[in-house]
Amino acid sequence: MNNKNNPLLRDRNFLWLSAGSLISMVGDQFTLIALPWLVLKMTGDPLVLGTVLAVTSIPRALFILIGGALVDRHSPKRVLMLTKYANTVLLAVLAALVFTGRLDLPAVYALALAIGLSTAFSIPAATSIMPHVVDRTELQRANGLMMVMRQMSFFIGPLLAGGLIALFGSGTGVVADATGLGLAFALDALSFALSAWTLSRVAMRASQRPASGPAPSMWKSVGEGLRYCWNDRNLRICFCYWAAIALFITGPVHVAVPVLADHLGDSAAALGVLAGAHGAGTLLGMAGSGLRFARLGSFGMTLLALDGIIGLLFMPLGLTGATWQAGLLLLVIGMLGGIVQVKVYTWLQQAAAPALLGRTMAMFMFIFMGIAPLSSALTGLLMRSITLAQLFAGCGALLVAIVAATYALSGMRTVADIQPERAAP
Numbered sequence: 001m002n003n004k005n006n007p008l009l010r011d012r013n014f015l016w017l018s019a020g021s022l023i024s025m026v027g028d029q030f031t032l033i034a035l036p037w038l039v040l041k042m043t044g045d046p047l048v049l050g051t052v053l054a055v056t057s058i059p060r061a062l063f064i065l066i067g068g069a070l071v072d073r074h075s076p077k078r079v080l081m082l083t084k085y086a087n088t089v090l091l092a093v094l095a096a097l098v099f100t101g102r103l104d105l106p107a108v109y110a111l112a113l114a115i116g117l118s119t120a121f122s123i124p125a126a127t128s129i130m131p132h133v134v135d136r137t138e139l140q141r142a143n144g145l146m147m148v149m150r151q152m153s154f155f156i157g158p159l160l161a162g163g164l165i166a167l168f169g170s171g172t173g174v175v176a177d178a179t180g181l182g183l184a185f186a187l188d189a190l191s192f193a194l195s196a197w198t199l200s201r202v203a204m205r206a207s208q209r210p211a212s213g214p215a216p217s218m219w220k221s222v223g224e225g226l227r228y229c230w231n232d233r234n235l236r237i238c239f240c241y242w243a244a245i246a247l248f249i250t251g252p253v254h255v256a257v258p259v260l261a262d263h264l265g266d267s268a269a270a271l272g273v274l275a276g277a278h279g280a281g282t283l284l285g286m287a288g289s290g291l292r293f294a295r296l297g298s299f300g301m302t303l304l305a306l307d308g309i310i311g312l313l314f315m316p317l318g319l320t321g322a323t324w325q326a327g328l329l330l331l332v333i334g335m336l337g338g339i340v341q342v343k344v345y346t347w348l349q350q351a352a353a354p355a356l357l358g359r360t361m362a363m364f365m366f367i368f369m370g371i372a373p374l375s376s377a378l379t380g381l382l383m384r385s386i387t388l389a390q391l392f393a394g395c396g397a398l399l400v401a402i403v404a405a406t407y408a409l410s411g412m413r414t415v416a417d418i419q420p421e422r423a424a425p
Helices: 012-043 046-073 076-100 105-126 136-167 178-200 218-231 234-263 268-287 299-314 322-349 354-382 386-408
Strands: none
Touching: 012 046, 012 076, 012 105, 012 136, 012 178, 012 234, 012 268, 012 354, 046 076, 046 105, 046 234, 046 354, 076 105, 076 178, 136 268, 218 234, 218 354, 234 268, 234 299, 234 322, 234 354, 234 386, 268 322, 299 322, 299 386, 322 354
16 A cells, blocks of 8 residues: 555554554464463363363453553543563463473462453553554544454464474473474563553654542442443443353363364464454454355344354364365354444444543453453353353353344344444534
């Protein structure tokens, strides 16, 4: 694209921020692949994997609202810089323990807890920094480019991570693939250090300070947002529906997919292919979310239809006999999920009252971050008594049942799209 027609490509602040973000996003995928594989190779127990993921997610869910309050009180750049420094140290320690063969399960839990806590502060900082960097007229385009880069990292990162672990999978460390796993964590630590350096080059725009006067307490502000989300009929219906989706589909994706890769190929490369296929599908879905085929009536009907198809595709995943078969299913599931994701975010941004948009979006994030640990732990427990095929079939059937019950018993199908003029301030 011509730089003259795109001011963002001439904005040094945006270029520094986006470069650092891309480096960090790709680096994150190394840990997202390496950590589950590490736990599986250490213990061979899906329940332990589920609890490790839960330990990572619980502090993120509990402290994310506090993280948002700190970001509002201080500079998003300052909070984000501190979290990048913290993650650099934590991942460097994890890499060193893997390389030296001194890693044990309590250390894994402790580091997972610390990384989750850091994420509780980095998420609100990263999602609120853009208005402080680019001109307001370029905000939508800047956020769109960041979203595309993030989805590209979901495709590229897992493939690189899986290939790295497989290529350097030898070693006499604490587990098989120790050398590759240690390199994966070390590269993620390096990515945080590099992105901290690029962030230091970003100049923040002058803050728009609120009017003088005592601000309401943090807890009072949070309570106001919760009451608003509950009292609004459409938001209440959607949030309850998404809570059910998070409970029954998040855990199998996070826990059972790595186990599926282990069964199909017994290789981190297989996990990288599956995660990369899902990421590529999500990117394709986001790119095609505005096309006519992606709309099936109202907003509510579109969500129910797409989620119902996802449930049907989820059911045969446990019966696949080759990595490419599971990857193809996850590609289509990711594509449908990408369409849903764009439509949900756009609808929420248009449906929420402008003064409560931040708290509405925080509530949406809290639903998935709060329920995800429970779902992961539940999945790990279930996998001790049922087969992988039964888990995928059961969760897919539950998703279809939730869609059918929501269609019949709630007003979800009547939840309409929001016209842009209604979203204008």
